[in-house]
Amino acid sequence: MLLPTASSAEVPLFCVAGKAGIGSGQHIVFVTGEEYYRSEEGMVMFAKLLAQHHGYKCTVLFAIDPSTGQINPNRNDNIPGLVELQTADLMVIFARFRELPDQQMKHIVEYVNAGKPVLGIRNATHAFRYSPASTSIYKDWDFRSTKWPGGFGQQILGDTWIAHFGKFQQEATLASVNPDNRTHPVLRGVADSLFCHTDVNSVERLTADDTVLMYGQVLSGLAPDAPPVTDHRQDKQMPFAWFKNYIAPSGKQGRSFTTTAGASLDWQSEDLRRLMVNAIFSLTGHEDEIPEKTNVEIVGEYHPTSTGAHPDSAWAR
Structure with missing residues (x-):
């Protein structure tokens, strides 16, 4: 897959300068690399939106096939440009089962060890997987x-x-606001419920100190009007979006936000985009400035494609 823009002959990435806005002078780095949910589409869309409407400088990094220089999320061992995290005010990570070389991984580790904010999407709960024979210090x-x-x-x-x-590619999600946190600033302008094409993920280890903003219910199909399932899962909802105060290996404290949404199709929802952008405002120090209805209009064209893994041949073009 061709890069949207090659900002550097040596490091294939997408970078867009911020215009005027709440995030002027701040830098968001998106770390992508997963096979199923087209993060390379959705995160570029957000980079354009955040730069144009809200002033953030945005850099999107990709899993790159070093033999072609093109995006290929099947390559789990190469995300060039992670040095960009040295100047980042926020890391947005949407990655799955990466086994990066230590010289790349160290930038993620150093960022987290500094206690800086992290926004995790979908697969980020299992962003890294090392082989048994690995000697990595990470x-x-x-x-x-x-x-x-x-x-x-x-x-x-x-x-x-x-x-x-929920069943992968068979059962969608109806996400609903947690009534206990309806007045949270990040939910400002977000509808009481929203639809996601992605299925509900199991989330079972959050603590009383974590702040759940929305819960996800399993639907019986992939259409927005599909009713909830009627089996043993009908009365159980899973956390869908939440904040956490984390302690890094360094001992420093930081803050994260996570959502189990994330397919490029999901971001067609204005309410989900608003949840995401409001969370970014919060993580970058602007929670008190979240407006009644944050501008999340898509910049330019956005044509998300279907969920699913592709063979290497599909990326070599």
Whole structure:
């Protein structure tokens, strides 16, 4: 897949300068690399939106096939440009089962160890997976870690990978506002419920200190008007969007926001985009400035494609 814009001949990434707005002078780095949910589409859309409407400088990094220089999320060992995190005010991570070389991974680790804010999307709960033979000094960031229980996902975002609660590519999500937190500033301008194409993920390890803004209910199909399931899952909803105060391995404290939404199709929802942008405002120090209805109009064209993994041949074009 061709890059939307190659900002550097040496580092294939997408970068857009911020205009005037609430985030003027701040830098958001999006770290993508997952096979199913077209993060390379959705995060570029957000980069344009945030730069145009809200003033943030935005950089989107991708999983790159080094032999072609093109995006290929099947390559789990290469996300060039992570040095950009050195100047980031926010890391948005949408990655799955990455096993990055230490010289790349160190930038993510250093960012988190500084206690800086993190926004995790969908697969970020299991962003890293190391092979048994790995000698990486960052193996404990693996989502299966027992030494640092649950690795990055559980320790920084609030939970690691458990399972699909809804059926993948068969059952969508109806996300509803947690009435206990309806007045939270990040929910300002967000409808009481919204539809997502992605299924509900199991989330079971959040604590009383975490702030759940929305819960996800399993629907019986993929259409917005599909009714909820009527089996054993009908009375159980899973956290869909939440804040966490984390403690980094360095001992520094930071703050994260996570949503189990994330397919590029999901972001067609104005309410979901507003939830995302409001969370970004909060994480970058602007929670008190969240307006009644944050501008989340898509900039330019946005044509999201279907969920699903593609073979390498599909990316070599």
